[in-house]
Amino acid sequence: MAEVKLLATWPSPFYYRVVWALKLKGIAYEFIEEDLTNKSPLLLLYNPVHKKIPVLIHGGKPICESMVILEYIEEVWPQNSLLPTDPYDKAIARFWIKFAEDKSPAIWMVFWTNGEEQEQAVKDSLEMLKTIEEHAFGGKKFFGGDQIDMVDLAFGQLAQWLQVIEDVTGLKLLEASKFPRLQTWIKNFKQVPTIKENLPDYDQMFDFFTVRREMLLASK
Amino acid sequence: MSEEVVLLDFWPSPFGMRMRIALAEKGIKYESKEEDLRNKSDLLLQMNPIHQKIPVLIHNGKPVCESLIQVQYIDEVWHHKSPLLPSDPYQRAIARFWADFADKKMSDLGRKIWATKGEEQANAKKEFIESLKLLEGELGDKPYFGGENLGYVDVVFVPFYSWFYAYEMCGDFSIDAECPKLMAWAKRCLEKESVSESLPDQEKVYGFVLQMKKAFGIE
Numbered sequence: 143m144a145e146v147k148l149l150a151t152w153p154s155p156f157y158y159r160v161v162w163a164l165k166l167k168g169i170a171y172e173f174i175e176e177d178l179t180n181k182s183p184l185l186l187l188y189n190p191v192h193k194k195i196p197v198l199i200h201g202g203k204p205i206c207e208s209m210v211i212l213e214y215i216e217e218v219w220p221q222n223s224l225l226p227t228d229p230y231d232k233a234i235a236r237f238w239i240k241f242a243e244d245k246s247p248a249i250w251m252v253f254w255t256n257g258e259e260q261e262q263a264v265k266d267s268l269e270m271l272k273t274i275e276e277h278a279f280g281g282k283k284f285f286g287g288d289q290i291d292m293v294d295l296a297f298g299q300l301a302q303w304l305q306v307i308e309d310v311t312g313l314k315l316l317e318a319s320k321f322p323r324l325q326t327w328i329k330n331f332k333q334v335p336t337i338k339e340n341l342p343d344y345d346q347m348f349d350f351f352t353v354r355r356e357m358l359l360a361s362k
Numbered sequence: 363m364s365e366e367v368v369l370l371d372f373w374p375s376p377f378g379m380r381m382r383i384a385l386a387e388k389g390i391k392y393e394s395k396e397e398d399l400r401n402k403s404d405l406l407l408q409m410n411p412i413h414q415k416i417p418v419l420i421h422n423g424k425p426v427c428e429s430l431i432q433v434q435y436i437d438e439v440w441h442h443k444s445p446l447l448p449s450d451p452y453q454r455a456i457a458r459f460w461a462d463f464a465d466k467k468m469s470d471l472g473r474k475i476w477a478t479k480g481e482e483q484a485n486a487k488k489e490f491i492e493s494l495k496l497l498e499g500e501l502g503d504k505p506y507f508g509g510e511n512l513g514y515v516d517v518v519f520v521p522f523y524s525w526f527y528a529y530e531m532c533g534d535f536s537i538d539a540e541c542p543k544l545m546a547w548a549k550r551c552l553e554k555e556s557v558s559e560s561l562p563d564q565e566k567v568y569g570f571v572l573q574m575k576k577a578f579g580i581e
Contacts, residue, residue, distance in 0.1 A: 232438070
């Protein structure tokens, strides 16, 4: 099998999505740590358009954008399937993956801003959470049914990173009483062995993002 | 087997145009229903409750939303005719990457060009041309992004060509002067009936943009 390398940065949630997909399918890979404050020639070579991580490098060929990477992984290594085979069910899964991609940045805006901008970001985040709570589960344990699938991986940010954002900013977004299904999903998702073994350390993340937030507020 | 295909659409929407092209390429017969977006139909609200946007593809009564997802769905269900995505996984990943790039850049920057002024508009124009040049680079010497035939990236990207005249007029710049290769590609696509029948006249789109500017109070 051709070599698989993953160029990425801790603790990016986009990096972890790819890790989860590779681990769920039992694919061995080499992790190459990127310093985003001093981008390597390798990153600039393999992702000249966006210069972002993660980049999957398979047999020397780069694939960029985490959800494009996940669809590629699913096609090359079909074992432990992460998407439905039926085209209609696949279209529904992709709808929620796109929803996660389009709306999740709001939780990061809560982290990166303050004042009025942050208030709007909180509003947008709550709207996103409400839509997921009301429409996305359909009575299932995971978005993928009894087992996690690509939709669960796409929403993975909500399972750990959202809590860090809440704790660092002091703003509670995911109240258990208002979002019981999401709360339950987070518990179940973090109990899946592959996910449990591949989550960034919470305390390390808290320290990392606390420093970032302090630097941000100092510069404003 | 009888297939019932309905498309909820709106004539100037580049997202709707993608579906018109894809359905035509596949030779799929469908019923088109034009939506009035200021007075959305019960059908639209029922079929796309979360976003309430067009286009919506309704296949045998079941809705598929989001144009990039719809094009992939059509490609998978009617896979025996005019394949839009390549069969090789790596080539598919490249196509998905560039379709995503074209979709995000054209939507966001195009809107800024017609809806803003001053520095915001100037920055949008600069980034718009840079994005087009990157797409030109990806096209290279191929007749289409899909190679010898129209592919996924062509279907996703070419609808924005119908808005280029409106962007040029609102932004006071020439896209042709900056990206002649891309303009040649667009004209080549328009030689295909599936594209020429799906894209509205550029002057008509400009008229629509002027109406929108008036309605939103943008000079």
